[in-house]
Amino acid sequence: MIYALLLAAYVQIPAGTYTLGEKGHVLNPLRKVTTTGFQISTTELTNTDFEKFVHSTGYVTDAEKYKNAMVFVPGLAEFRWLEDSTASWRYPNGKSRGGIERKMDHPVTTISYHDAEAYCKWAKVRLPSLDEWEIAARGLKTAPGNIWHGRNHLQADTSDGFMYTAPVGSFRPNIIGLYDMFGNVFEFCSGALPGDSKQVVHARGGSWWCSKNACKFFNATDIGRVNRRASFSNQGFRVVKI
């Protein structure tokens, strides 16, 4: 069932002071954070949304320009990805694995942080900060949605119905109505961690690639990292209203 179609596009996160992080977590220590409140999108940005941006602006993504998208195929060792010059948001897993024609309600992927920023500028929205994303995600006993249930990545796993992305809203939302906070695609966030180079950006919430044995990042605590120009087929974003 596509739950998301029944709901509003944004959820209001109330002003307040929230407890974030985890005791002893080296990247995300336990602390209090105050927000004046913000509105965050109910779902990850879809291919339909991104296509409107591209049609309107003629924007060409990093992966289309530089032919350096990273894709996954079953059989690769853990944490190994393949560079595929044919992959882009239109062909998230490379041309040979098909386009997005029947996946317009899936999250847009195979875009870089740089591309996500360009979308936000055009749509007059912004990425959530690392803290805002966590406020929206944590404290909620949400089961992860679309993740990798197999032991490793040597064999394809479609046990939850999807090997790659799922249509947004395919799984039950969290208690405040946000879909796919954990799983489906990693979501770019703004902000840096101490020691970051200017090329490093962060994404949170895990993806269809993440398994409990390998990258267990389908949670509210862990923080992933990637080069701002890298385009992975499990990397997307959701937005916050300005």
Added chain:
Amino acid sequence: MKFYLLMAVLFCSLQVFAQEGASKESLAYHEYRTKVSVPPYELAKIKKLVAGLKTVYEENDEGHEKMPSNTYNSLSLREKFTYNMIHAEDFSQNCDVFFMQDEHKKIFGHLPDIFGESNWSDRQYNFFKENRDSVMALIKESVLRSKRMGANYKHAIVEINGWEMIPFLISTYNADRKDHDILTVLMLLMEKNKYPAFITSASYTKLYSEQAAYDGYIELNKPNQDLILERADKFYKSKK
């Protein structure tokens, strides 16, 4: 350039994390185990080539540099070895799996990430595999000279399934018994080759079985150290 940047980032990160509760010993060991070896072969030339790789992206963005094919193909075997060991060409993603407390008290089932948001490309992995014997010889030569086996060398040994290096790995470890990731390499080689005495062991169950996590570890103590060394030695002799 990217290599030096990585080192700078790692240093800054350690300064910050030191304030967050991880012990000095743990942080020091993290720094020690994530150091890469810098091969001496035509190093000056390779460093110059790496520094000269043009920025790919606009807006003063450093981008992700990759050596053009014609330049890469013109390098000698030793030069390619040096280049590959200090400059990973592809993007890497997402997980900071190996940054935990008390690292110095653990023998891990897998090696730590070495290049941050970069990883070796297909052509780099292929180089290691296609030149397996030479790669093992160069690693050995380099380690004997520097008395140190960097994280990049360990990854390469696992990648090429360099079981022939087991006696060398054991002697390198026994020199000071400080680099416990050498034990990890030994276990990964036994796991990769499905050595029966290892895959039926409690260590295997904990580190590589269905329920094992990628960041799994066993306690660092003398019995565990000795057991891994002894098993690896027997495995090597069984292969010869």
